[in-house]
Amino acid sequence: TQLLEQSPQFLSIQEGENLTVYCNSSSVFSSLQWYRQEPGEGPVLLVTVVTGGEVKKLKRLTFQFGDARKDSSLHITAAQPGDTGLYLCAGAMTTDSWGKFQFGAGTQVVVTP
Amino acid sequence: NAGVMQNPRHLVRRRGQEARLRCSPMKGHSHVYWYRQLPEEGLKFMVYLQKENIIDESGMPKERFSAEFPKEGPSILRIQQVVRGDSAAYFCASSPDGSYGYTFGSGTRLTVV
Numbered sequence: 001t002q003l004l005e006q007s008p009q010f011l012s013i014q015e016g017e018n019l020t021v022y023c024n025s026s027s028v029f030s031s032l033q034w035y036r037q038e039p040g041e042g043p044v045l046l047v048t049v050v051t052g053g054e055v056k057k058l059k060r061l062t063f064q065f066g067d068a069r070k071d072s073s074l075h076i077t078a079a080q081p082g083d084t085g086l087y088l089c090a091g092a093m094t095t096d097s098w099g100k101f102q103f104g105a106g107t108q109v110v111v112t113p
Numbered sequence: 114n115a116g117v118m119q120n121p122r123h124l125v126r127r128r129g130q131e132a133r134l135r136c137s138p139m140k141g142h143s144h145v146y147w148y149r150q151l152p153e154e155g156l157k158f159m160v161y162l163q164k165e166n167i168i169d170e171s172g173m174p175k176e177r178f179s180a181e182f183p184k185e186g187p188s189i190l191r192i193q194q195v196v197r198g199d200s201a202a203y204f205c206a207s208s209p210d211g212s213y214g215y216t217f218g219s220g221t222r223l224t225v226v
Contacts, residue, residue: 043156044217045215097168099146100146103156
């Protein structure tokens with residue numbers, strides 16, 4: 001079982017639409033990251049959130065960390081084909097060694113023109 | 114400033130052979146992490162190393178797998194007597210201080226035939 005549950009597993013939308021993906025857990029995390037991974041490549045870090053309730057914006061991407069630091073969401077406004085990829089959340093547990101992260105299984109996003 | 118370099122990108126081994134995967138971290142990064150990714154699954158932590166030290170190997174299988182990060186040269190993940198279940202993408206990541214997200218390499222895709 002995954003410590004971090006991501007939903008949905010797969011999302012297909014048209015260019016210009018909005019989407020939200022979720023990352024949920026029953027555990028508390030000291031920080032949480034979002035990555036995007038393209039086929040044949042390693043994940044690329046998008047954002048790190050560390051404070052409960054924190055909201056960060058990166059152009060058309062909005063990231064939110066839950067008040068209790070157990071969950072997070074990623075919202076994309078006016079999606080573009082370049083947003084296609086596997087979105088992964090990763091959390092650092094206070095009980096783990098510094099720098100070790102637990103990853104969710106990912107949400108595959110496909111944006112068609 | 115080159116990113117995290119992994120080689121080879123693709124590696125094919127017969128059952129029973131040894132696989133050696135190399136990872137050169139980003140310049141200035143002294144923390145190296147190895148993760149394994151199986152289809153439909155998220156990245157699974159294997160080991161966390163600093164120069165000449167294994168900090169956390171809680172994700173490493175007890176047998177056949179070993180990792181090192183010598184004073185000079187790349188980090189090496191070594192798998193002895195490979196089996197088909199070892200087929201996966203192996204990613205290396207580095208960070209400057211062990212926190213707030215990684216820079217990943219492009220991975221080594223190991224296929225055991």
